[in-house]
Structure formats: structure tokens, C-alpha cells
Amino acid sequence: MLEAAGLACERGARRLFAELAFALAGGEALRIAGPNGSGKTSLVRILCGLAAPAAGEVRWNGTPIRHLAEDYHRSLVYIGHAPALKDELTPLENLDIATRLAAAGVARHALAAALSTLGVPDLAVRKLSQGQKRRAALARLLVSQSVPLWLLDEPFAALDARGAAALEDLLAGQLRAGGTVVYTTHQPSALDAAARLIELG
């Protein structure tokens, strides 16, 4: 269960949001919407613990996340704006290293299968297009289905219609399996009907 209590965020002297509170149980999705600069990315970064809120706290299963540290990290997958891929490595090498750094221990053939499901070619990342990079980053989700909390910043950006549909299926499956999904988006998606909404700005 992911809870936020009295969250506030400031950028410079500007207050982006204040007194933000919600509780998400397993199987629930939260969509964060709002215009550019309204603090969507900041909110996701606060939820995963990368940034500290100006006020309030985030709790995971009742414990504030700053006390949980690595234990919390093991229960979440965060995919940010930047794809977090190394240009010099292939998508498979990137995914292998990313899962090992998260101590997830996924077999190499499962990683290769995830990448081929999403149609990512086996080339150095610098030779991939933006959309292919996005798919390579999202392949992390396919091998993280046992991780209960997914925090996604603009997951649909740069994806074509088929990629977006595949991602919607993946997220819906994760929700059915009892996972929690938080995502920011501009584009409407099939998931929105089932998701709770926070409108910033």
C-alpha cells in the first residue's frame, strides 16, 4: 500500500502543489495529469524517494520510505524520462545489468525474450531510434512482474500505437495481478478509465 500524506513540493520559490494526500492499495492505478511544469515528474520522484518533499511524507505499507531505503527500492521499479540506457551497450546488456543492480536475478533468456516481445533489435543502443530506446527501457517492466510498485514517468511518450497498446496490456495485467501502478501522461489511454486521477496545476 502506497500512501502520501500532506505532500508539498517547491521548485525555487514557487509552490507546485501542497497538501497532496492519497492511498493506493494493490491492484489500483494512479494517473497524474497536468500541464507542463505542474510538478508531475517531481511528484513521481518524491514517490520513489529520489527527491525529498518540502512537507509531508510517503509511506509504503505504513512505514515512511526514508526509513526503508533499500528495502523500498527492492519493491519498486521506476522508469523516468531518461531511458537509463548506456549508449555503448546493447539493450540485452543494459537490461541484464539493470536487473542485477536491482538484485532481481532474471535469467538471460528471459531478458532476451522480453526484448524480442517488444521488438527491440540487438544493436548498440546509440543506433536505436527514440521509440526503440523507449521500448528497451520498458522491457524492464516485462521482467519485473513480481515487483509490486511501478512508478512510470511518461511511459507512453515516443511509443507508436502498437507499442502503446502493448504497454496498456502489460499495465492492465500488472493491476489484475495485484500490483500498484503510478504513471504520468498527457495522452489518453485505455487504462485511464480504471485509474484514479490527480490533476496538478
Place this chain on the structure above:
Amino acid sequence: MLAVARTLVARDLLLAWRRRADAAVALLFFIIVASLFPLGVGAEPNQLRAIAPGVIWVAALLSSLLSLGRLFAADHADGTLEQLMLGAAPLGVVAAAKTVAHWLVSGLPLVVIAPVIALQYDVQRSLYGVLALSLLLGTPVLSFIGAIGAALTLGLRGGGVLLALLILPLYVQVLILGAGAVDAASSGLAATGQLLVLSALLIVAVVFAPWATATALRVSVD
């Protein structure tokens, strides 16, 4: 936790291998700086012998500084650093692993090449051991202290210059001890004292610097 550290060191070594030119630049810089002095001060053997330890150490220090800027910058730019901060190991372990990989790529080659530079300065054969040992103990200290500065200046405009201003004063101790060890040995004294203090510095740096680096990273990424 150790498995994460091992993965990270292996990753950084693989990345360095795929971008060999970057590591070669720092090593070439070291060789060129150390080779400029005989051209500038003249080829009088006694004079060269006297300045050799200092010159080699200053060159090592500058070369270490040159490669420090890249320590976290690439990971910061492509979002990997955020993933590392959300990884399964404490950030201090991540910082230590990245620093070790940085030393293996940019510090260790200096230790290996230093005797060749010493040859240019007509340094006695018997001093090669002390010179290499002082660099072997000293260059990791440079990497560990430098990592704190690299983390603090991450993402700043003109970070490179600021990094030099922040870190060079902290390098003074290492420079005095490292060059002093070789000087002592060349005048027939035991260099044990300097080398022991250098070892002590190394232990302190290995234990404390990664946590300072981790704190600095959190501030820079927030």
C-alpha cells in the same frame, strides 16, 4: 550487496573498454605533461633527477583530475544514476564501486607507466620500487577524495574548474607524502614513514569518502 558492487565495477570496466579513447586521453596527458618538463628546464641530469618525483606526482595528480569530471556525469545525463540510487545496494557501496572502477581505469595505468617516465629523468633503478609503491598507495586516495568533488559539482555549469578548485587543495597531503617518499629514498633514507602515512590516508579515504560521495550525490540529484 557485494554482487551489486561487482556488477557495477564490471559494467564500468566494460564501458571504459568500449570507449577506450577516453581512458587513453588521461594516460597520454600524464605522459605529455611529465615529458614537457625536461624540455622546459633543460637536460641537466642532476637537476632532472632532483625534480623527477615532484614532476611525476604533479602530473599524476592533474591526470587524475582530468578524468574525474566523467566519473558521474555520463550516468547523470542518461538517467542511470537515478536507477543506481534506487538500486538494491546502499548508495555508499555504489559510490565506492564506481570509484574503484575509476581508479582501475585511470589510476592503475599511471602506476604501471611511471617507471618509464622515470627513465626519462635518469632516476636510479633502485627508486622505481618506491615510486611505483607511492603511486599505488596514493592514486586511489586521489580517486576517493576526487569522487566527493565530482559528486558535489555534478550538473553545475563550469563544474570542471570548480572541481579543480575544490579538490586540488585536498590533494596537497598526498602530493607531499608521495613525492616525499621518493625524495627520502633517493637521499638514502628510509621511505617507510611516508608510505605508512600514505597507507593510513588510503584506509581513511576508503572508509569515509564513499559515504561523503553518497551524500553529495543525493544533494546534486535532488
